[in-house]
Amino acid sequence: MKTSAWALVLLILLALAVLAGVAWGSAQLGIAQVWAVVQHQLLQQTGQASAVPDGVLPHYQIVWMIRLPRVLMAALVGAGLAIVGVVMQAMVRNPLADPYMLGVSSGASVGAVSVLAWGVLAGAGLYAIAAGAFLGALAASVLVYLLAQQRGRIPSARLILSGVAVGYMCTGLTSLIMLTSGQRDLANALLGWIMGNLAGTQWPALGLPAALLLLGMAWLLAQARQLNALLAGDETAATLGVTAERLRRQLFVVVSLLTGVMVAVSGAIGFVGLVIPHVTRMLVGTDHRRVLPIAALMGAVFLVLVDGAARTWFAPMEIPVGVFTAFIGGPFFIAMLWRGAAREER
Amino acid sequence: MLRAQGLDFSAGGKTIVRGAALHVDAGECVGLIGPNGCGKSTLLRMLYRVLPPQRGQVWFEGQDIWRMDARAFARQAAVLAQASAPAFDSTAREAVMLGRLPHQGRFAADSAQDQHIVDKSLKRVGAASLAQQSMATLSGGERQRVLLARALAQQPRLLFLDEPTNHLDVRYQLELMRLVRSLGVTVLVVLHELNIAAQFCDRLYLMQAGALVASGTPREVLTPEAIHGVFGVRAAVDDHPATGRPRIAYWIDHD
Numbered sequence: 001m002k003t004s005a006w007a008l009v010l011l012i013l014l015a016l017a018v019l020a021g022v023a024w025g026s027a028q029l030g031i032a033q034v035w036a037v038v039q040h041q042l043l044q045q046t047g048q049a050s051a052v053p054d055g056v057l058p059h060y061q062i063v064w065m066i067r068l069p070r071v072l073m074a075a076l077v078g079a080g081l082a083i084v085g086v087v088m089q090a091m092v093r094n095p096l097a098d099p100y101m102l103g104v105s106s107g108a109s110v111g112a113v114s115v116l117a118w119g120v121l122a123g124a125g126l127y128a129i130a131a132g133a134f135l136g137a138l139a140a141s142v143l144v145y146l147l148a149q150q151r152g153r154i155p156s157a158r159l160i161l162s163g164v165a166v167g168y169m170c171t172g173l174t175s176l177i178m179l180t181s182g183q184r185d186l187a188n189a190l191l192g193w194i195m196g197n198l199a200g201t202q203w204p205a206l207g208l209p210a211a212l213l214l215l216g217m218a219w220l221l222a223q224a225r226q227l228n229a230l231l232a233g234d235e236t237a238a239t240l241g242v243t244a245e246r247l248r249r250q251l252f253v254v255v256s257l258l259t260g261v262m263v264a265v266s267g268a269i270g271f272v273g274l275v276i277p278h279v280t281r282m283l284v285g286t287d288h289r290r291v292l293p294i295a296a297l298m299g300a301v302f303l304v305l306v307d308g309a310a311r312t313w314f315a316p317m318e319i320p321v322g323v324f325t326a327f328i329g330g331p332f333f334i335a336m337l338w339r340g341a342a343r344e345e346r
Numbered sequence: 347m348l349r350a351q352g353l354d355f356s357a358g359g360k361t362i363v364r365g366a367a368l369h370v371d372a373g374e375c376v377g378l379i380g381p382n383g384c385g386k387s388t389l390l391r392m393l394y395r396v397l398p399p400q401r402g403q404v405w406f407e408g409q410d411i412w413r414m415d416a417r418a419f420a421r422q423a424a425v426l427a428q429a430s431a432p433a434f435d436s437t438a439r440e441a442v443m444l445g446r447l448p449h450q451g452r453f454a455a456d457s458a459q460d461q462h463i464v465d466k467s468l469k470r471v472g473a474a475s476l477a478q479q480s481m482a483t484l485s486g487g488e489r490q491r492v493l494l495a496r497a498l499a500q501q502p503r504l505l506f507l508d509e510p511t512n513h514l515d516v517r518y519q520l521e522l523m524r525l526v527r528s529l530g531v532t533v534l535v536v537l538h539e540l541n542i543a544a545q546f547c548d549r550l551y552l553m554q555a556g557a558l559v560a561s562g563t564p565r566e567v568l569t570p571e572a573i574h575g576v577f578g579v580r581a582a583v584d585d586h587p588a589t590g591r592p593r594i595a596y597w598i599d600h601d
Contacts (some may be wrong), residue, residue, distance in 0.1 A: 093433045222452045228444055231434050235427060238396045240500070241420030241448040286436045 003290040010297035017304040021071035024308045037063040070201040074307040075300035076209045080262040082299025085273020090227045092154050099259045100270030103167030107140020108133035108263035109174045117181035134260030196269030196322025212261045224288035269322045271329020347372045352402035362388045363556045375533040377543040380553030386536045394506045420448035423504040424497035438492045439477040445499030467498040487518035507535040544592040
C-alpha cells in the first residue's frame with residue numbers, strides 16, 4: 001500500500017477515534033449527541049448561532065469543556081511522542097530508543113515539577129512548565145548519550161542501561177521534589193507526572209503543544225534525507241555531505257523541546273515512541289519522508305484510543321494513560337529484544 | 347586530481363600515520379597496500395574528508411578539501427567503505443537513492459533525473475534486479491555492489507574504496523574490481539590482497555607502520571625484497587600466464 005493511502009486511512013481512523021473518544025466515558029453519549037455539540041460550537045464560532053439550544057445543553061459541558069480538549073491533547077501528545085521516538089532511534093541508530101525508556105521524559109518531569117514546586121518563573125504558567133521540562137529533557141538526553149557511548153559506538157545494552165539509570169534518578173528526584181514541596185495538591189498529582197495522565201486538559205493548554213508539534217514536524221521533514229543518512233552511520237553520512245555531529249546536536253534540541261512540551265501537558269507517557277515507529281517502519285519502510293508523517297498520525301490514533309480505554313475500562317475509576325501504554329509497550333519491547341537477540345546470534 | 351602532503355595522525359599517544367604524501371591523477375587507479383594495522387584506512391579517511399589530519403593538507407583539484415563544503419566535496423568524491431550490517435533495513439533502491447543526497451535540495455522530492463540516475467547506477471553494477479529487495483536479505487557480494495551503485499549515484503569524479511573485496515569469494519573479488527575499473531572514474535583503493543592490487547592498479551603505494559615506504563607501478567613496488575621487508579614473508583614474483591600482470595607467490599621459511 002502506498003504512503004498516501006496509509007495517510008488517508010489513518011486520517012479517517014483519527015477522526016473516528018476522536019469521535020469515539022468523546023462519546024466514551026462515565027456518561028455514555030451517542031455519536032449524534034457529540035456531533036450536535038460540535039456543530040453548535042462551530043456555528044457559534046462563525047457567528048451563525050448564539051445561545052446553546054436546550055437539547056444540546058446537558059452534554060455541552062461534558063463534550064466541549066471536558067472530553068474534546070482531552071481527546072485532542074491525546075492526539076497531539078501521541079503524535080509528538082511518536083516522532084520523538086522516530087528521531088531518537090535515528091540519532092542513536094537503535095530501534096529500541098524511546099523518550100521514556102531513555103530517561104528523557106523523566107528528565108522533563110524533573111524540570112516541570114521544579115518549576116511547579118519552587119515557582120521559578122511561575123508567572124509564565126504552562127510556558128514556564130514547558131521551559132523547565134525542555135531543560136530537563138535536554139540535560140537527561142545529553143547525559144544518556146554520553147554515558148551510552150563506547151569508542152564512538154552505542155551498543156544496545158549500554159544505551160538501555162544508561163537510559164534506565166538516568167530515568168530512575170529522575171523519577172526519584174521528581175518524587176522528592178513533589179513530596180517535600182509542602183503543596184498538598186502537588187503530592188497528589190505525583191502519580192500523574194510519573195505515569196502520564198491527560199485528565200483535566202483544558203482548551204488553552206492545547207495551543208503550545210500544537211504549535212511546537214507543527215514547527216518541529218516541519219523542521220524534521222526538512223531534515224528527512226539527512227536522517228536517512230544518519231541511519232546509514234556517521235561515516236557514511238559524512239561521505240554524503242552530512243555532518244552527523246552537528247545534525248545530532250540540533251536534533252537533541254528539537255527532541256528535547258517536543259518531549260518537554262508533551263511531558264509538561266501530560267506527564268511521562270511511556271512506550272508510544274517505541275511501539276509506533278516500529279509499526280510504521282513495517283508499513284512504509286525506513287525513509288523518514290514517509291515515516292515521520294505516518295508515525296505522527298498513527299501515534300495520534302493510538303493514544304486517543306488508549307486514553308479512551310484508560311478512562312473507561314475500570315469506570316468509574318480512571319487509570320492514568322501511562323499505565324495502559326506500559327501494558328502494551330512492555331511486552332512489545334520484550335518481543336523486540338528477543339528478535340534482536342536472535343538476529344545477533346545468526 | 348588529489349594531492350596530499352605531510353599527513354600526520356596519532357591517537358592515544360600512538361602514531362598511526364606520519365608524513366604521508368601522495369597524489370592521484372585523473373583516470374588512474376591507485377592502490378594503497380600494507381599489512382594489517384599499518385594505517386591504510388586512517389590515511390584513506392583523512393583523504394576522503396572524514397578524519398581531519400593533525401598535520402598536513404589534502405587538495406582536490408588544487409582546493410584544500412577542509413575548506414570545501416561537505417556537500418560540494420560529496421558531489422566530487424564518493425566512498426565505498428568496508429561492509430557493516432545496517433541497524434535499520436531498507437530496500438536496495440532506497441539505499442542507492444541516498445547517494446543523490448548531496449545533489450538534492452531540502453524539500454525537493456526525488457526528481458525524474460534522480461530516479462534515472464539511480465536506475466542507471468543499479469544497472470551498471472548489475473544489480474537492477476535487486477532494486478526492491480531488502481538490504482538485509484542480500485549476500486555480501488550483492489550488498490557491496492548495491493553500495494557501489496550508491497557511490498555511483500553521487501556521480502563522483504573520484505572514488506575511494508576501503509578493502510572493497512574483504513569477505514568476498516574470489517569470483518566476486520575479481521568481478522567487483524573489474525567493475526570498478528570499467529567505470530571510467532579515478533580510483534584510490536585500499537587493498538589487502540597483493541595479487542588483486544597487481545592486477546587492477548596502475549600505481550601502488552606501499553605502507554609500513556604509518557609511513558609510505560615505496561611507490562610506483564605494481565612491478566616496481568611488488569619486489570620480493572619489498573614484500574619480505576614489509577609483510578615478513580618470502581615471495582616470488584613472475585608474470586601471470588593469462589593477464590601478463592605481476593603474480594606473487596608467498597611462503598614462509600621453516601626455521
